[in-house]
Amino acid sequence: MMAYLLGADDDRLKADGVLYGRLLETFVLNELVRLKSWSRSRIHAYHYRTHQGSEIDFLLERGDGNVVAIEVKSSSTVDSSSFAAIITLAQELKKKFVRGIVLYNGKEVIPFGKNLFALPIQTLWT
DSSP, rough: HHHHHOOOHHHHHHOOHHHHHHHHHHHHHHHHHHHHHHOOOEEEEEEEEEEOOOEEEEEEEEEOOOOEEEEOOOOSOOOGGGHHHHHHHHHGGGGEEEEEEEEESSOOOOOOOOEEEEEEEEGGGG
């Protein structure tokens, strides 16, 4: 609906990767809020940005302080650089870091190290 309100048809979204990425992040946020509504755990969602400019789209924190980091990529491929901010956060949080996920437009579940995974965005609803 947001794409419609912005007048963002397929051609515009293909031409404007920044707009597409922002819409995709908003879509993922809405899905996370929906999923959070039926979770047994109390979960708080945050956006993470350091003074140095490193950022992670979503941090999901349970009541016990454990954190899952989620980065959203509009690309159909990912590499280790997609996890840079997540790895830095994992080193800071130590045992409170549970998992780092990059959601992307690919089709494969790809492990990138201990508790680091690239997942297709479709996994949010499958």
